[in-house]
Amino acid sequence: MDEKVAPVSKIVLPAAFVEFLHQNGLDPSIYIASQSIPRYIRLKPGCGTRVTEIEEEVKCKIRELSWLPNFYFLPPDVHIASTKGYQEGKIYGIDAASGASVIALNVSPGDHILDLCAAPGAKLCMILDLIGCSGSVTGVDVARHRLAASRTMLQKYGQVTDVVFSLQMELFSPLFHQGFSQAVSCVMNLIKHRLVGMEEESEIYKEWTHRRPYKERKRVAKARENVSRHPFVRNQDPELIFYGRNSGVVGLRKSEVFRSVDDLEILQFGYDKVFVDAECTHDGSVRHIQKFEQWGWETLSRRVLDAERTDDVTVLQLKLLTNGFRLLKAGGFLVYSTCSLTVAQNEDVVEQFLSQNLSAELVEIEDAKGWPCSPARTPKTLRFDPSASFTSGLFIAKFTKLTIR
Numbered sequence: 001m002d003e004k005v006a007p008v009s010k011i012v013l014p015a016a017f018v019e020f021l022h023q024n025g026l027d028p029s030i031y032i033a034s035q036s037i038p039r040y041i042r043l044k045p046g047c048g049t050r051v052t053e054i055e056e057e058v059k060c061k062i063r064e065l066s067w068l069p070n071f072y073f074l075p076p077d078v079h080i081a082s083t084k085g086y087q088e089g090k091i092y093g094i095d096a097a098s099g100a101s102v103i104a105l106n107v108s109p110g111d112h113i114l115d116l117c118a119a120p121g122a123k124l125c126m127i128l129d130l131i132g133c134s135g136s137v138t139g140v141d142v143a144r145h146r147l148a149a150s151r152t153m154l155q156k157y158g159q160v161t162d163v164v165f166s167l168q169m170e171l172f173s174p175l176f177h178q179g180f181s182q183a184v185s186c187v188m189n190l191i192k193h194r195l196v197g198m199e200e201e202s203e204i205y206k207e208w209t210h211r212r213p214y215k216e217r218k219r220v221a222k223a224r225e226n227v228s229r230h231p232f233v234r235n236q237d238p239e240l241i242f243y244g245r246n247s248g249v250v251g252l253r254k255s256e257v258f259r260s261v262d263d264l265e266i267l268q269f270g271y272d273k274v275f276v277d278a279e280c281t282h283d284g285s286v287r288h289i290q291k292f293e294q295w296g297w298e299t300l301s302r303r304v305l306d307a308e309r310t311d312d313v314t315v316l317q318l319k320l321l322t323n324g325f326r327l328l329k330a331g332g333f334l335v336y337s338t339c340s341l342t343v344a345q346n347e348d349v350v351e352q353f354l355s356q357n358l359s360a361e362l363v364e365i366e367d368a369k370g371w372p373c374s375p376a377r378t379p380k381t382l383r384f385d386p387s388a389s390f391t392s393g394l395f396i397a398k399f400t401k402l403t404i405r
């Protein structure tokens with residue numbers, strides 16, 4: 001692993017990573033293409049007039065992307081963080097392929113949407129823009145620090161950030177959105193600790209507060225430690241860590257918020273759309289891989305190449321997809337995406353899932369007709385290949401739920 005070979009672009013990929021790419025039939029030259037992959041930004045709808053101002057600030061032209069509304073691109077080495085538009089929450093960085101995966105969901109105002117791997121939240125922001133002021137969005141994630149980033153991001157971009165949950169993913173029962181009177185976003189994770197604002201389980205949720213008692217803070221810190229040591233360990237106790245005043249949660253008991261539901265109920269009252277932007281090895285995200293040069297290639301070895309971990313990831317992906325699908329109502333749509341280009345994390349997961357779920361059917365992604373992507377091995381699924389799309393690498397599959405009688 002320490003041996004460095006294969007000079008690719010400006011970075012020198014470690015031999016083990018080159019081997020990983022070869023084993024998965026991936027061409028290391030996609031990392032060369034990274035030099036010509038632009039930086040993508042999304043302007044919040046209605047902010048198109050800010051383009052000239054941003055151009056003056058970054059001292060270069062920003063160009064509109066023809067195939068994705070509100071997306072623009074600029075040279076990869078130009079940073080937007082110091083621009084007024086960025087600081088005022090009018091623009092954010094999001095890769096065009098990621099934007100495409102959100103569009104594949106066909107978000108409509110009034111939809112009730114579940115985002116299962118939501119943090120740090122660029123796609124959640126986009127979903128909230130598309131849904132407008134009706135319907136609901138529920139965001140879920142396992143990582144507390146990433147959830148904190150999501151909350152900050154949603155607040156910055158003026159999104160409704162009413163609810164943040166702490167929840168065991170695999171045990172997740174839908175927080176029935178019928179309880180919400182307006183669009184809310186809920187971010188959840190798996191950290192096991194007691195409900196903030198509730199002294200006893202039997203108590204009613206009080207208004208959430210940042211000012212937590214000492215005992216509560218200690219419990220949270222301990223839970224955080226456990227989760228970072230055992231990221232894949234199942235916890236038993238779904239917990240709410242943050243919720244907003246208008247979330248519909250204040251005044252309810254835990255049993256009312258997290259009531260168990262059967263599959264028949266879900267067919268009728270489940271989510272209209274579910275987005276599973278699954279945890280993956282990120283090998284398709286060229287920029288992400290390049291960052292390991294600073295982080296240390298040993299970290300790449302641990303996070304991407306470790307065979308046991310890669311197996312864990314595919315098991316987790318199948319679980320996330322299965323659980324997300326369970327929570328979908330009949331006739332609803334689910335988008336599964338990863339920024340890995342390996343068949344194991346994409347087509348194999350999709351095919352295994354289909355073989356286990358007779359009510360799942362792949363559907364064509366209509367919007368993709370104008371996108372620079374290519375068909376993947378499984379019919380109706382697609383891939384963004386960085387060397388052809390000039391975006392990050394991404395796999396997308398879209399399912400619907402049939403009613404099987």
Ligand SMILES: C[S@@+](CC[C@H](N)C(=O)[O-])C[C@H]1O[C@@H](n2cnc3c(N)ncnc32)[C@H](O)[C@@H]1O
Nearest residue numbers: 117118119120121122123141142143169277279
């Ligand atoms: C590809 S990232 C999601 C990116 C996000 N959709 C966005 O647009 O910013 C995958 C996420 O899955 C989360 N994750 C990993 N295991 C999880 C689990 N068991 N349940 C929920 N989220 C999980 C990770 O913490 C990570 O934030």
